[in-house]
Amino acid sequence: MEQTLVVLKPDAVLRGLIGEIVGRFEKVGLKIVAAKFLMVKKELGEKHYPADRESFLRGMGEKTLENYKKMGADPVKLLGTADSLEIGRMIREWLIEYISTGPVFAFVLEGPHAVELVRKLCGHTLPLISPPGTIRGDFCYDSSYLANTAKRAIKNLIHASGSIEEAKYEIPLWFSPAEIYSYERVEERVMR
Ligand code: GDP
């Protein structure tokens, strides 16, 4: 049994997609064990997107480099660098800004393989290449190129923990133990 953190970012809330997205997780059988609607303060944004997690920063930079390569765009000309870590640091600033521009809906999902299942339902970080049937593929079209040109984070509706370790770090940032509930959903009996 795993728990994972999901945050419906301001674009999902402003576009009225909370019900649609939450419904997809519920139908798969993932259990909501905590939920809240809030404005994210800078301090939480900074912890949620940690400055010292190099693999996370490089990963974002690499997504930019791949997307630019595909489009024949020159990262040095457009961003002043082709270093994935430097690009990642730039994106992190945009992300902290983005996550605090409006209310977000945060919740914890529980279930077997919850982390992997939720990531599968979300789809790829870049909506442009996220397949149909996924949340990002069905409801948005953004790319690194579009987002970086506008000096903002990619609007891809949703955050979901990328690994079990990430979930263990993220959940306590958003929820205290008393805010996380334990109960049984009826289909758990069917699946036993
Ligand atoms: P995720 O786990 O799929 O959300 O992706 P990451 O953890 O790598 O990145 C976190 C968030 O940063 C993404 O959801 C996007 O909103 C944003 N992001 C990632 N890559 C890029 C990029 O190349 N350019 C911009 N502008 N934003 C990005």
Ligand code: MG
């Ligand atoms: Mg991530």
